Amino acid sequence: MPVVTHPGPSAPPAPAVRLEIPDGWQPQPSGDALLRAAGSGAGGDAVEIAVRHLTGDPALGSAVLVEDSTSQVAGGAGQVEEPFVVEIGGREWHARNVSWDEDGTPVVEVHLATTLDPTDVVSRHVLAVGRARGAGLDADYDALQAVLESLVVEEVRG
Numbered sequence: 001m002p003v004v005t006h007p008g009p010s011a012p013p014a015p016a017v018r019l020e021i022p023d024g025w026q027p028q029p030s031g032d033a034l035l036r037a038a039g040s041g042a043g044g045d046a047v048e049i050a051v052r053h054l055t056g057d058p059a060l061g062s063a064v065l066v067e068d069s070t071s072q073v074a075g076g077a078g079q080v081e082e083p084f085v086v087e088i089g090g091r092e093w094h095a096r097n098v099s100w101d102e103d104g105t106p107v108v109e110v111h112l113a114t115t116l117d118p119t120d121v122v123s124r125h126v127l128a129v130g131r132a133r134g135a136g137l138d139a140d141y142d143a144l145q146a147v148l149e150s151l152v153v154e155e156v157r158g
Contacts, residue, residue: 009121014053020150042136055122062113089152107133
């Protein structure tokens with residue numbers, strides 16, 4: 001009978017990640033993510049970031065991952081910007097912004113994905129999603145950008 005293990009080829013260990021968050025922000029319970037952080041935005045609305053470790057088909061690339069994650073946001077009713085590539089912490093990240101109105105309140109999300117060393121069975125990625133909404137959205141987007149630019153990923157070597 002086959003044995004499945006964690007960590008193992010189909011369930012590799014998650015990388016170590018770290019972010020620098022502004023004073024006043026707090027780490028949040030991580031749930032299904034590697035880490036979460038949130039703070040109060042310029043207009044009093046929450047600004048949130050979640051970082052996840054994802055695995056997929058060996059052929060899955062981070063550009064496709066960002067495309068998939070942003071296409072599911074706001075049920076297609078939002079504005080999805082053109083994808084772009086950015087270097088953060090010595091890694092190449094594929095990125096995309098998406099925005100929409102939620103009950104008359106503007107919302108913006110930033111999606112960033114980078115590909116890690118694959119296993120023989122799966123591709124590995126880190127997906128970071130930052131979200132801001134409401135009054136003060138421009139200042140909150142700048143805060144999100146600063147936090148995301150501090151993201152460091154350290155792969156676990158087997």
